Amino acid sequence: MGKIALTGDRPTGKLHLGHYVGSLNNRLNLQNDKGFDEIYVMLADGQGLTDNFDNPKKIRDNIIQVALDYLSVGIDPNRVTICIQSALPALTELTFYYMNVVTVPRLERNPTVKAEMVLRGFNEGDEGLPVGFFTYPISQAADITAFDANVVPVGEDQKPMLEQCREIVHKFNTIYGETLVMPEIMLPKNEKATRLKGLDGKEKMSKSLNNCIYLSEPADSLKNKVMSMYTDPNHLNVSDPGQVEGNAVFNFLDVFCEDSHFNEYLKDYKNLDEMKEHYRKGGLGDVKCKKFLLSILEEKISKFRAEREKWQNNLSDVYDILNIGTKKAKDKTDATFTRVKKAMHMDYFIDKDKIVKEWKEILGK
Numbered sequence: 001m002g003k004i005a006l007t008g009d010r011p012t013g014k015l016h017l018g019h020y021v022g023s024l025n026n027r028l029n030l031q032n033d034k035g036f037d038e039i040y041v042m043l044a045d046g047q048g049l050t051d052n053f054d055n056p057k058k059i060r061d062n063i064i065q066v067a068l069d070y071l072s073v074g075i076d077p078n079r080v081t082i083c084i085q086s087a088l089p090a091l092t093e094l095t096f097y098y099m100n101v102v103t104v105p106r107l108e109r110n111p112t113v114k115a116e117m118v119l120r121g122f123n124e125g126d127e128g129l130p131v132g133f134f135t136y137p138i139s140q141a142a143d144i145t146a147f148d149a150n151v152v153p154v155g156e157d158q159k160p161m162l163e164q165c166r167e168i169v170h171k172f173n174t175i176y177g178e179t180l181v182m183p184e185i186m187l188p189k190n191e192k193a194t195r196l197k198g199l200d201g202k203e204k205m206s207k208s209l210n211n212c213i214y215l216s217e218p219a220d221s222l223k224n225k226v227m228s229m230y231t232d233p234n235h236l237n238v239s240d241p242g243q244v245e246g247n248a249v250f251n252f253l254d255v256f257c258e259d260s261h262f263n264e265y266l267k268d269y270k271n272l273d274e275m276k277e278h279y280r281k282g283g284l285g286d287v288k289c290k291k292f293l294l295s296i297l298e299e300k301i302s303k304f305r306a307e308r309e310k311w312q313n314n315l316s317d318v319y320d321i322l323n324i325g326t327k328k329a330k331d332k333t334d335a336t337f338t339r340v341k342k343a344m345h346m347d348y349f350i351d352k353d354k355i356v357k358e359w360k361e362i363l364g365k
Contacts, residue, residue, distance in 0.1 A: 005030050005186075006149035008042030008085070011062035012052060015069040016212035017297075018196045018205030021255055022155030024073050026186060030153060031079040039080045040147050040329060041070060043322075046085045046092070047139055050132040051120055067318055069215050072308035077321040083329035084322060085143070090330075090337035094142035095135070097340070101171045102138055102164075110137055112160045119208060141165035145180045146333040153186040156195050157204070176343040197251040201230030213297070215304045222301060226294040231286045238285040244276050249289050256296050265295040 007023055009015060015024070030039050043066055048059045063084065070082060085091060107113060113136060122129045132139075137160075144152055144165050152162055162185040169180045198204060198211030205212045213225055229249050235242040244250045259271045266288075269275045275292075278284045311318055341347045348355060 002037030003035055003151055004038045004040075004147060004149050004181075005036055005151040005153060006040045006042065006144055006147045007153050008040075008044045008143070009066055010044045010048040011059055011066045012048050013062055013207040014065045014214045014216055016205055016207065016214045018155075018198075018212060019069075020073060020215060021196045022157075023153055024070075024075075026153035027080070028074055030151075031076055036151070038147075038332075040149070040332075041075060041080055041082050042085050042143060042329070043067065043083070044085045044143070047136060050130055050136060050139075053130065053132070063322075064315070064318065067322060068308050068311055069304075071311045071318070071321075072215060072304045074307070077325065081325045081328050082321055083326040087326045088146070088330055088333045090146050090333035091139070091142050093337055094146055094340065095139045097344070098138045098141055098168050098172070099135065101168055101175070102135075106164070106167075107134060107137060110160050110164055112157060113137060115157070119206070137161050137164040138168070141168045144183050145169060146336045147329070148181045148332075148336060149183050150181050151186050152183050156187060159185060159187075176340075179340060179343040196255060197230075197248045199225055199229050199248060201246060201248045213301075215301065216308055217301055218305075219298060219302070222298060223294055226297065227287075227290050229290060229293075231289070235286060239282050241282040242279040242284065242286075244279060249286070249293055250276065250279075252293055252297070253289075256293075256300065261292075261296050266292045 005027075007027060009019065009023075027039070027041060030036055043063055045059050045063060048062075049056065052058050067082065071077075075082070113134070116133075116136075117129070120133075122133070140161050141164065144162075145168075152165075154162065162183065165183060169182050172180050195203065196205050198206065198209055199213065200209070200211045202209065202211060213222060217225070229252075231247050231249050232243040234240065253272055253275075257272050262269050262271065262275075266275070269278070275284070275289075279289065338347070342350075
């Protein structure tokens with residue numbers, strides 16, 4: 001089997017720069033890597049319902065928003081299969097069976113689940129906690145294994161989910177024989193880019209925390225957000241020494257700044273290290289740093305906006321991309337589920353003669 005990659009997003013809103021840094025940029029690298037035979041990107045609308053079940057319109061409306069975000073950053077439907085989760089019934093069937101090889105305490109120990117519960121106001125034992133949300137890691141394991149994915153490009157925060165998926169694969173294969181493919185995680189190569197801070201300096205950029213910059217952020221809104229970013233609260237005057245660590249502006253510069261940007265937008269310095277050194281000593285103001293960052297981000301996001309507008313003017317083509325991709329994904333996942341049922345000896349209607357013979361042996365006839 002060649003290299004197969006699967007990744008995706010819950011369509012709960014437009015994607016932001018955190019998604020770009022954590023996974024989208026990895027996907028762009030994948031589609032240009034000739035070593036991969038198949039690459040799937042999934043709109044996980046079913047998982048999106050786990051904490052939005054009372055608002056399905058939110059999920060439906062954001063299918064097109066996320067699809068446009070994919071296309072705007074350069075995901076190529078000729079090299080990547082974009083599909084919709086809810087149209088792949090094998091995924092929910094696999095989830096049903098995988099639930100039998102995972103314990104409740106193991107789910108409760110999953111750091112990603114615990115963090116997401118806190119983020120959404122759920123507590124352990126909370127009567128308002130949906131089972132679907134709690135069993136999210138099992139659903140994700142079904143997604144990954146259904147596509148026979150052996151490479152899963154994700155952000156740092158998803159490592160516990162991949163570890164749990166690998167546990168499920170190992171346990172299933174131990175019981176039923178070698179059936180499922182063991183996946184490997186692929187993290188962003190730039191360690192500084194494993195997670196982008198929120199505009200408020202919090203560790204995670206999130207739609208729900210309203211501390212993000214969207215891939216389609218309008219120019220005026222982008223300016224307002226950058227100019228209000230969290231820096232060093234003790235850096236009150238330009239002459240004051242400043243702290244780079246924990247400073248959201250420098251976190252963004254670590255990820256997006258290149259030496260060539262200084263020649264273009266800030267000729268005072270040759271590289272980011274020089275700029276940081278000046279900030280630490282004092283004499284470099286936050287406004288100047290933010291204006292530099294704004295120029296860098298506007299250069300990148302303006303390209304996304306232009307590409308998004310092109311696809312928005314051709315929505316019929318976007319529909320066809322999703323429809324064709326989902327049909328291909330259904331064939332792929334159905335084949336995996338057929339293999340799983342055979343391994344579990346639940347393939348009752350494949351071979352009538354074989355089953356009838358088996359029944360006769362059981363009944364002693």
